[in-house]
Amino acid sequence: MPEMLPEPLVALREKTEAFVRDVLVPVEEKLASGANWHDLRDRVVAASTEAGLFTMTHPKSYSGVEVGALALTVVREILAAANLRVASHVFAPGPGVLGTATGALREHYLDPLMRGEKQGSFGFTEPDDAPRPTWATQDGDEIVVTGRKSFVTGGAEADFVSALVSIEPDAEGQGGKAMVVIDLDAPGVTIERKFRSIEGGEHAAIRFEEVRVPRWHVIGNLGEGMPRALGNISAVRLALSATACGCMQWAIAYVTEHIQSPHRSGIPLGNREGVRLRYADMRIEAYAARSMLYRSARLVESGENDVNEVMCTKVYCTEVAGRIVDAAIQLVGGNALTEGHPLERMYREVRSMRFAEGASDILRLNIAKGKLDLNKGIL
Numbered sequence: 001m002p003e004m005l006p007e008p009l010v011a012l013r014e015k016t017e018a019f020v021r022d023v024l025v026p027v028e029e030k031l032a033s034g035a036n037w038h039d040l041r042d043r044v045v046a047a048s049t050e051a052g053l054f055t056m057t058h059p060k061s062y063s064g065v066e067v068g069a070l071a072l073t074v075v076r077e078i079l080a081a082a083n084l085r086v087a088s089h090v091f092a093p094g095p096g097v098l099g100t101a102t103g104a105l106r107e108h109y110l111d112p113l114m115r116g117e118k119q120g121s122f123g124f125t126e127p128d129d130a131p132r133p134t135w136a137t138q139d140g141d142e143i144v145v146t147g148r149k150s151f152v153t154g155g156a157e158a159d160f161v162s163a164l165v166s167i168e169p170d171a172e173g174q175g176g177k178a179m180v181v182i183d184l185d186a187p188g189v190t191i192e193r194k195f196r197s198i199e200g201g202e203h204a205a206i207r208f209e210e211v212r213v214p215r216w217h218v219i220g221n222l223g224e225g226m227p228r229a230l231g232n233i234s235a236v237r238l239a240l241s242a243t244a245c246g247c248m249q250w251a252i253a254y255v256t257e258h259i260q261s262p263h264r265s266g267i268p269l270g271n272r273e274g275v276r277l278r279y280a281d282m283r284i285e286a287y288a289a290r291s292m293l294y295r296s297a298r299l300v301e302s303g304e305n306d307v308n309e310v311m312c313t314k315v316y317c318t319e320v321a322g323r324i325v326d327a328a329i330q331l332v333g334g335n336a337l338t339e340g341h342p343l344e345r346m347y348r349e350v351r352s353m354r355f356a357e358g359a360s361d362i363l364r365l366n367i368a369k370g371k372l373d374l375n376k377g378i379l
């Protein structure tokens, strides 16, 4: 749990809490009174840079602070527990699956991405009616990509997508799945559909029709696609778990105040036993979820294999967040479902978390496979 943190992380926690209080809350108030979103975003980025938070997700080679999983967990949880829209601009976008890129790929994609000159996106999910997963043939110095990715966050605005592609074997039998960087203005790429999900994220469905991609756009080696995609997914899953834990803390704090306030029945809701039982369940589940979150963050820092534990954490924390926010809405009443209510916004946010970076049921299957077929995981 966060109370057993080493001294530097206690200082980081206090710095982040002060940042929320002194920077984010006033900026959020300006947003609520109609100030320009882009100006406010620039203000958050400038203040976050000054506070040393902005580049926490950047490697040192990019002038980043490059902190460990535990430090990131602490900061992400506090930011989410503030339930402020402007908090989404505190961190610079990280390198994602391009993190280990070298040579031309680094120069033309990773470097501009880290300088904020290019925008990337991640293409993994395929449409239900795809005849086969996105594939490529090999043709000299190029691969030729055909297929579709159905849910690419930020895909309509991005310059490129890092997509999982099955590359057919060449004459020597060299092929396999790989993450491939595809320019979104390349001939044969079409943005088929732009759409928004309930938590406000903007996405695109993308079609590739015989898109010729230079071979050096393949990240790493052929056959490494799945581990590379999943390596990054694991980091994002831990980040989502921290955000889910922050959300549940905010919801519980909101309910705590609500049930102690006067109620039209003449008795504060918190004096009723039935309400207390529900409230206790919220606290029990939040305690378990946060314990799991911090244990997993420490495991990630230790360098041990953490894939199974991070999946468990992501499933549990996002599902508990869903239950707690749902229970909070029930205890607060119909007002909580009116448009613009902070619980209504949070309800949409936590619902999406059970799909993003792996649907709960699919992760459950992988957790079972991790033990039964691969004998991995400490649990």
Ligand SMILES: Cc1cc2nc3c(=O)[nH]c(=O)nc-3n(C[C@H](O)[C@H](O)[C@H](O)COP(=O)(O)OP(=O)(O)OC[C@H]3O[C@@H](n4cnc5c(N)ncnc54)[C@H](O)[C@@H]3O)c2cc1C
Pocket: 122, 123, 124, 125, 126, 128, 151, 152, 153, 197, 201, 352, 353, 355, 356, 357, 358, 359, 360, 361, 362, 365
């Ligand atoms: C906010 C948000 C952002 C996202 N961003 C991205 C992104 O940037 N890039 C990207 O590639 N994707 C993204 N996604 C997509 C997300 O990764 C997928 O929605 C998720 O992986 C589930 O895939 P699916 O939607 O195709 O559902 P399916 O795989 O069709 O699964 C639907 C349901 O069917 C059941 N099911 C499926 N397969 C099995 C099985 N083998 N055994 C038992 N039950 C099964 C499960 O209950 C599952 O929940 C995003 C999604 C959301 C909500």
